[in-house]
Amino acid sequence: MPASSKRVTAADVARALGLSRATVGFVLNNTPGQTIPEKTRQRVLAEAERLGYRPNHAAQALRRGNTRLVMLLMPDWPVETSLAGFLDEVSFRLDQAGYTLVTYTRRAGDRARPLWETLHPDVVLGLGELDEVSVRSAKVSGAKVVLTQSIADSALTAAGARLQVRHLYERGHRRLAFALPEDRRLAELAATRCEAARRAAAELGLPPLDVRSLAAGDDTAARAVRQWRDAGITGVLAYNDFIAALAVGAAVRAGIGVPTSLAVIGHDDAPFGQAFVPALSSVRMGIGELARYVADLALHGLGHTGTAPAPLVPDFRIVHRESS
Amino acid sequence: MPASSKRVTAADVARALGLSRATVGFVLNNTPGQTIPEKTRQRVLAEAERLGYRPNHAAQALRRGNTRLVMLLMPDWPVETSLAGFLDEVSFRLDQAGYTLVTYTRRAGDRARPLWETLHPDVVLGLGELDEVSVRSAKVSGAKVVLTQSIADSALTAAGARLQVRHLYERGHRRLAFALPEDRRLAELAATRCEAARRAAAELGLPPLDVRSLAAGDDTAARAVRQWRDAGITGVLAYNDFIAALAVGAAVRAGIGVPTSLAVIGHDDAPFGQAFVPALSSVRMGIGELARYVADLALHGLGHTGTAPAPLVPDFRIVHRESS
DNA sequence: CTGAAAGCGCTTACAG
DNA sequence: CTGAAAGCGCTTACAG
Numbered sequence: 001m002p003a004s005s006k007r008v009t010a011a012d013v014a015r016a017l018g019l020s021r022a023t024v025g026f027v028l029n030n031t032p033g034q035t036i037p038e039k040t041r042q043r044v045l046a047e048a049e050r051l052g053y054r055p056n057h058a059a060q061a062l063r064r065g066n067t068r069l070v071m072l073l074m075p076d077w078p079v080e081t082s083l084a085g086f087l088d089e090v091s092f093r094l095d096q097a098g099y100t101l102v103t104y105t106r107r108a109g110d111r112a113r114p115l116w117e118t119l120h121p122d123v124v125l126g127l128g129e130l131d132e133v134s135v136r137s138a139k140v141s142g143a144k145v146v147l148t149q150s151i152a153d154s155a156l157t158a159a160g161a162r163l164q165v166r167h168l169y170e171r172g173h174r175r176l177a178f179a180l181p182e183d184r185r186l187a188e189l190a191a192t193r194c195e196a197a198r199r200a201a202a203e204l205g206l207p208p209l210d211v212r213s214l215a216a217g218d219d220t221a222a223r224a225v226r227q228w229r230d231a232g233i234t235g236v237l238a239y240n241d242f243i244a245a246l247a248v249g250a251a252v253r254a255g256i257g258v259p260t261s262l263a264v265i266g267h268d269d270a271p272f273g274q275a276f277v278p279a280l281s282s283v284r285m286g287i288g289e290l291a292r293y294v295a296d297l298a299l300h301g302l303g304h305t306g307t308a309p310a311p312l313v314p315d316f317r318i319v320h321r322e323s324s
Numbered sequence: 325m326p327a328s329s330k331r332v333t334a335a336d337v338a339r340a341l342g343l344s345r346a347t348v349g350f351v352l353n354n355t356p357g358q359t360i361p362e363k364t365r366q367r368v369l370a371e372a373e374r375l376g377y378r379p380n381h382a383a384q385a386l387r388r389g390n391t392r393l394v395m396l397l398m399p400d401w402p403v404e405t406s407l408a409g410f411l412d413e414v415s416f417r418l419d420q421a422g423y424t425l426v427t428y429t430r431r432a433g434d435r436a437r438p439l440w441e442t443l444h445p446d447v448v449l450g451l452g453e454l455d456e457v458s459v460r461s462a463k464v465s466g467a468k469v470v471l472t473q474s475i476a477d478s479a480l481t482a483a484g485a486r487l488q489v490r491h492l493y494e495r496g497h498r499r500l501a502f503a504l505p506e507d508r509r510l511a512e513l514a515a516t517r518c519e520a521a522r523r524a525a526a527e528l529g530l531p532p533l534d535v536r537s538l539a540a541g542d543d544t545a546a547r548a549v550r551q552w553r554d555a556g557i558t559g560v561l562a563y564n565d566f567i568a569a570l571a572v573g574a575a576v577r578a579g580i581g582v583p584t585s586l587a588v589i590g591h592d593d594a595p596f597g598q599a600f601v602p603a604l605s606s607v608r609m610g611i612g613e614l615a616r617y618v619a620d621l622a623l624h625g626l627g628h629t630g631t632a633p634a635p636l637v638p639d640f641r642i643v644h645r646e647s648s
Numbered sequence: 649c650t651g652a653a654a655g656c657g658c659t660t661a662c663a664g
Numbered sequence: 665c666t667g668a669a670a671g672c673g674c675t676t677a678c679a680g
Contacts, residue, residue, distance in 0.1 A: 009672095010675095011673075011674095019650080020651045021674085022651060022653095023649085023650060023651080025675060026650090026675095026676085029674095031676075034649085036649075037649075040649085054465060056444070056672085057382075057443065057444060058381075058383075058386040059675090061656090061674095062383050062655095062657065062672090062674075063676090064675070088431060088433070091434070092434075095437060100442040100443075107412060109412070110415070110416075111412065112412070112418070112419035115426065118424040119381065119426075119443075120382070216598045216599060242599060245599035245600070246599045248599075249601045253601060272565075272596040275570045275573045277572075277573045331657095335657075344667045345658085345667085345668095346669095347666060349659060349660075353658095353660090359665060360665075360666090364665085364666095379657085380656085380657050382656085383656070383657035383658040383672090384657080386657080386671095387658045387660090387672050649680105651679085651680080652679085653677095654675100655674100656674090659671095662667105662668095663669100664666085
């Protein structure tokens with residue numbers, strides 16, 4: 001015999017009111033094409049509230065054939081930007097449309113089955129890039145919409161890098177370098193951003209960027225700052241604030257004045273940047289409209305809106321502190 | 325008419341093999357007390373594999389009356405310790421027991437319905453502290469086990485603080501201060517840790533700790549380091565590496581040598597600490613056994629193991645760098 | 649305007 | 665050893 005839970009069901013509400021389960025269902029779902037007298041409607045709503053009725057998601061999903069779950073795949077790499085507000089905005093908008101947001105971080109070596117196999121979300125959204133295997137696996141698991149690159153797409157990524165270049169240019173720097181992370185998981189995004197920076201530099205008539213990878217715990221940063229000094233490079237744009245911190249730290253240790261001899265600007269405006277000495281300049285991304293865009297993209301893919309959401313105009317701002 | 329999905333069902337497997345759905349179910353679930361000939365077993369398994377059968381989680385949950393979902397509530401505040409390995413370990417262990425891990429971050433002002441109302445997990449685990457409202461709401465939603473304080477519990481928290489005190493003591497510091505974050509969300513955990521530090525100092529016969537809150541963007545850090553200098557305090561243990569960075573940064577700016585005049589040690593071993601100048605000393609927590617402990621706690625609560633898991637012996641290590 | 653009923657995919661007690 | 669069948673809670677076409 002199937003397990004019966006102690007939770008309140010729609011049948012309980014119907015029984016308490018002497019109505020049929022169908023009527024209760026029509027009210028609870030606001031089913032179109034049904035003419036329920038306002039009085040009955042109110043009675044059902046009140047009783048459901050009183051009994052603490054919560055629809056059984058498993059039963060709804062089974063019956064409807066979809067879960068109304070939207071899964072947002074978080075990148076494996078640390079997201080420095082303030083995600084809290086972003087996630088609240090996305091889930092709020094989806095919630096209003098009857099969908100629920102689930103976030104999930106899949107990592108390279110993970111030994112558990114991917115979460116979409118269990119949860120069967122209708123949509124899988126990639127915050128970063130999704131690999132082919134994941135995309136296929138998510139589709140097999142029933143995801144109707146799989147959006148990759150929705151956020152870390154090249155347009156967004158390019159805008160931040162371009163801003164970094166312009167900032168250094170405006171402050172008089174002409175010979176620039178791009179500092180990359182060594183972390184392989186970041187390689188693709190880093191390459192896209194580096195390319196954007198290259199193009200921005202070329203547009204301004206600057207010589208080609210010097211590109212270098214920095215890592216913590218070895219001498220890559222120390223060697224980089226020395227070579228930059230010897231090559232007459234005075235401005236460095238970093239992939240993120242951690243890489244910027246590595247560059248600034250190495251410069252300070254080598255007696256290279258920051259920002260007098262070497263100006264450095266990071267990306268993401270990570271909190272620790274303000275604690276640094278000198279405080280790190282950075283680029284900050286406005287996350288609110290991005291969230292709206294992502295939610296709309298998902299809903300559009302599910303057929304909730306006729307027209308695709310307007311392409312996003314990224315909102316980047318320079319946060320000027322001491323390192324540039 | 326209910327929506328029928330295009331996914332392969334157990335009935336498809338049965339039909340392809342000319343068996344009943346029951347037999348297929350017995351094989352797929354390894355139902356005890358059934359004697360299925362090995363040959364049939366193999367045929368079912370092979371056909372399920374060939375057709376790409378994936379059980380419908382909604383149907384299983386509906387029928388069984390439980391979702392076999394374990395929800396891990398992540399703290400709202402930034403978790404600096406390397407979470408990736410921890411989460412992999414927890415989900416791997418739960419996966420092996422037939423459970424699926426879902427992480428969720430609930431924030432104070434969130435406008436979407438809490439995720440447990442939709443997903444109906446069997447267990448809700450708190451990484452940080454769970455408030456009363458959440459606990460009740462999770463229970464109403466059908467969670468059988470709600471564990472609060474499973475990780476940030478006082479024993480664990482105390483061990484880290486004690487280690488910080490001992491470290492400074494061993495390096496000759498006798499007058500110590502504790503640097504707290506101003507962030508209210510961290511207040512409870514910070515208070516617990518501070519209390520542990522106080523006790524550790526008392527045990528070593530040290531004078532009472534000077535306790536101060538630091539924040540970014542104001543002069544709290546600058547004032548604190550001056551007052552510490554004037555009071556003859558030479559060692560500071562910080563709530564985390566960010567607060568440590570604030571203290572070190574303020575000291576450097578005030579011309580107070582670190583670690584010669586003021587030694588500072590952080591907590592969590594955040595990556596940016598190595599990029600800092602001077603590089604931040606910290607305390608690092610071994611996350612592997614903690615993960616095992618958390619998974620076992622959840623499974624024990626669900627009745628999977630007879631005895632409660634042995635109390636966790638926290639594995640903390642000093643990471644000695646330049647700031648102490 | 650309201651009710652009886654089917655069926656989503658699964659698990660499992662029961663009958664052969 | 666295997667099958668027919670019930671029922672988890674829901675949604676919704678259909679009949680009154």
